[in-house]
Structures are given as structure tokens and as C-alpha cells.
Amino acid sequence: MEILAFGVQADEKPLIEKVFSGLHDVRCLDVFLTEDTARIAAGHEIVSTSVNADLGEGVLRTLAAGGTKLIAQRSTGFNNIDLDVAERLGLTVARVSYYSPYSVAEFAWTLAMAVNRRIVRASNRTRDFDFRLDGLMGRDLRGRTVGVLGTGKIGEAFTRIAHGFGMRLLGWDLAENPACLELGMQYVEKERLLAESDLVSLHVPLLPATRHLLDAAALRTMRDDAILVNSSRGGLVDTDALVAELRAGRFTGVGLDVYEAEAGLFFVDRSLEVVEDDILARLVTFPNVVVTSHQAYYTVDAVGQIIGTTVQNVLDYTEGRHSENVLVPAAS
Template sequence: MEILAFGVQADEKPLIEKAFAGHHEVRCLDVFLTEDTAPIAAGYEIVSTSVNANLNHRVLQTLAAGGTQLIAQRSTGFNNIDLDVAERLGLTVARVSYYSPYSVAEFAWTLAMAVNRRIVRASNRTRDFDFRLDGLMGRDMRGRTAGVLGTGKIGEAFARIANGFGMRLLGWDVAENPACLDLGMTYVDKERLFAESDVISLHVPLLPATQHIIDSAALAVMKDDVILVNSSRGGLVDTDALVRELRAGRFAGVGLDVYEAEAGLFFLDKSLEVVEDDTLARLVTFPNVVVTSHQAYYTVDAVGQIIDTTVQNVLNFTAKRRDENVLVPRS
């Protein structure tokens, strides 16, 4: 059986081909699964997708009509898939429920420290042989407060690093994590976390209840010199509201690895095009903002785990086995 994999990055292709060797043939495409590209999947029983695929009802209908039976998504998040439609069409959907939490947690801290110590500005200056320190002053993390919104595996890893810095820990989640409590974390309501934290990092999934969890009201409560980091999902932050606060001169720094309108932009080369997204264009002009292209997960360790789990999801499907990775079971 040949599997069609959409949205495969150049670094991923040899890893995917090696992982599937001896099991199934795999055809890797660098294009993302969209309404325009979905017809390519005709005749493929199994399709693998990336997190930036758009699996709306039209895409799912095209896949089902072309004979697809399994969608194996190479990510933990699945807010890009209309699961109700997939179920009605008889499509099985599987995801990667777990991969290295350290990849994302470490990158979140990379963003936090990059904006704190003005690394991008300093690097750009030294390339021009400008070695002044004006405007590059940061601050120690020790003794300050880290607010962790979402204390699952990634949030816990982020908190462990913060604990290593010697920071006070505040957390918010629907359930307390005993490991975070052992680190000395205090669980509080969102408003207190927003008001008292010097660094706030987002590690909750994107659900209807968390859409724009960082809205204008939440931003207003935060300290003027807070560092805000989002390495989870772009839709957690009301970007227009964030831009308004940045224009008012607030926040010591903002690190964003995700953006709520990233589909059709991230993972692609748009350097020779006019980007029509005015919000993103404005966002990247702020000197205290660092935007990266959804790369927090992108380590050889995490990607390897994602691919291995995807292969196992395919093998489970062909063997008619089911585990916790299956979001929509076969009908």
C-alpha cells in the first residue's frame, strides 16, 4: 500500500521514508492539504497531514470520494479537522497524542530569553559591526514570577526550567499537576496569574473555551513590562488586541511561534510576495516582538517520535487495532 503524505518539510522526508521502509510505500509532497490539493489524494487509502492542513468539510468530502479511509495527522493538535464531518463520511482520524514536551518547552524559553535579552537586535547590530549596548538591557529571571497557563506535560517542562532559574511559579489549569505542585507552583485563577506574572507562557490546547483566552481584558490586567510567549496555538491570542497594546508601548517582549491566521503563510516562502495580512505585517515591525514559524516542535527527537507514532497509527489501522491516538474510529 502507498501512503500519501502532505506538507512534508525537506528535513522530514528522509525520516518519514526511513520509518515507513519495510512497512508501506510513502509518497511525500511539500504542498499542504487544502481544497485545491485534495484531489491529488484520489486513490490513496491512507493520507498523512500536517498541522497546517485545512481539513474542512469540502476537503474531507473530496478525500472520502477519492477512496481515502484513514487520515493520519502528524501533530497533537487537531483543531484543523472537522471531526464531525469525518465521522459522518466514515473516515478514520488519528493523531500523535504525545511527543517530546521538552522541544516545545525549551523553545518557549528560547523565545522568552530572546526578547528579554534583545538577542535578535544585538545579532543584527553586530553583523553591521555596531557593538553598542544601548537598548539591549534585559533583566534576571531569578526571583521573578513565571505564569504557566496550562500545566500538562509541556507546561510542566516549562515550569521545571523556570524553577531552575529560581523563579516563583504560578499555574492555571482545569486540574492541578502533582509534579508542578512538587516544584512549588501555586495554582491561581487566570486574572491573578495575568496580574502577578513577569513571564507568561501559554500551553493550553485550542478549544472553543480557550479561543482568545488572551483577549483585550486579559492583556489589560498584565504588567506593562511582562514577557508573553505563545508556542501552543495562534488562536489563543487575540492578535489585533495584542497589537493595540504593543502600539501603546506595553510589554517588555512578546515571543510568538504561532499565529491565528498562519495557515497559508507559515512553512512557506513568502519572501518575494506582498503579504496581505496587515496584522502580521504590523506585528513583526515591533522591536520587542519575535515571531517564528511554528517551529517549537521541530527537533530531531520530537519529529522522530511524531513520525514513529504516525507509522504505528497506520499499522494499527491496517491491523484493525485502536488506541488513544484515534480521534474518529473506523465505521
């Protein structure tokens, strides 16, 4: 049986081929699964997808018509999948429930430090042999307040690093994490967290209830000199509202590894094209904003775990087993 894997990055391909070796044949494609590419999957019972795949009704119907039975998504998030439609079509859907939380937490801190200490601007200057310090002044983080929205595995890892910096810890979540409480975290309402935090970092999933968690009103609640980091999902932040706040001169820095309209943009080379997304084009012009292309998870450790779990999901499917990774079980 040949498995068709969409949206495979060059660094991922040898890892995928190595892990699948001796188990199943795997064909890796660098194109993403969309309505235009879904027909390629015809005749493949198992399809593996990336986080930016389009798995809406149209694509799912094309996959089902082509004989696909299992969709094995190589990510934790699944907001791109219409699970109700998948169930109606008899498609089994599995994801990766867990991978290294340190990959994302450490990268979130990389973004925070990059905007706090103006690393990108400093690096660009020194490339031109401009060694002035004007405009590069940052702040000590020790003694300042960090607000962590979402204190699951990644939020906990982020909090442990904040604790190491000696910061005051504020948290917001539906349930309190005992490990974060032991570190001294105080759980408060979202509005208070935003109003008191020098640094705010997002670590919640994108669900209907969390879409635009940081809307215009929430962003206005934040301190004028705050730092905002989002390494979770782009839709958590109302980007139009964020641009408006930045245009008003607010925020010391913003670090974004995700963007709510990233599908079709991130993970591909658009450098020779005219990018028609005016909001993204405006975002990257702000000197206090750093935008990266959804790479927080992209470490050898995390990607290795993601691929390993994907292989296990495939084996569970072919051998009739069920696991916590299954979002839509096989039709009975």
C-alpha cells in the same frame, strides 16, 4: 499500498521514508492539504497531514470521494479537523497524542530569553559591526514570577526550567499537576496570574473554550513590563488586541511561535511576495517582538517520535487495532 503525506518539510522527508521503509510505500509532498490540493489524494486509502492542513468539510468530502479511509495527522493538535464531518463520512482520524514535551518547552524559553535579552537586535547590530549596548538591557529572571497557563506535559517541562531559574511559580489549569505542585507552583485564577507575572507562557490546547484566552481584557490585566510567550496555538491570543497593546507601548517583549492566521503562510517561502496580512506585517515591525514559524516542536527527537507514532497509527489501522491516538474510529 502507497501512503500520501502532505506538507512534508525537507528535513522530515528522509526520516519519513526511513521509518516507513519495508512497511508501506510513502509519497511525500511539500504542498499542504487544501481544497485546491485535495484531489491529488484520489486513489490513496491513507493520507497523512500536517498541523496546518485544511481538513474542513469540503476537503474531507473530496478525500472521502477519492477513496481515502484514514487520515493520520502528524501532530498533537487537531483543531483543524472537522471531526463530526469525518465521522459522518466514515473517515478514520488519528493523531500523535504525545511527543517530546521538552522540544516545545525549551523553545518557549528560547523565545523568552531572546526577547528579554534583545538577542535578535543585538545579533543584527553586530553583523553591521555596531557593538553598542544601548537598548539591549534585559532583566534577571531569578526571583521574578512566571505564570504558566496550562500545566500538562509541556507546561510541566516549562515549569521545571523556570524552577531551575529560581522563579516564583504560578499556574492555571482545570486540574492541578502534582509534579508542578512539588516544584512549589501555586495555582491561582487566570486574572491573578496575569496581573502578578513578569513572564506569561501559554501551554493549553486550542478549543472553543480557549479561543482568545488572552483577549483584550486579559491582555490589559498583564503588567506593562511583562513578557508574553505563545508556543502553543495562535488562536489562544486575540492578535488584533495584542497589536493594540504593543502600539500603546506595553510589554517588555513578546515571543510568538504561532499565529492565529498562520494557515497558508507558515511553512512556505513568502519572501518574494506581498504579504496581505496587515496584522502579521505589523507584528513583525515591533522591535520587542520575535515571531518564528511554528518550529517549537521541530527537533530530531520530537519529529522522530511524531513519525514513529504516525507509522504505528497506520499499522494499527491496517491491522484492525484501536489506540488512544484515534480521534474518529473506523466505521463499523
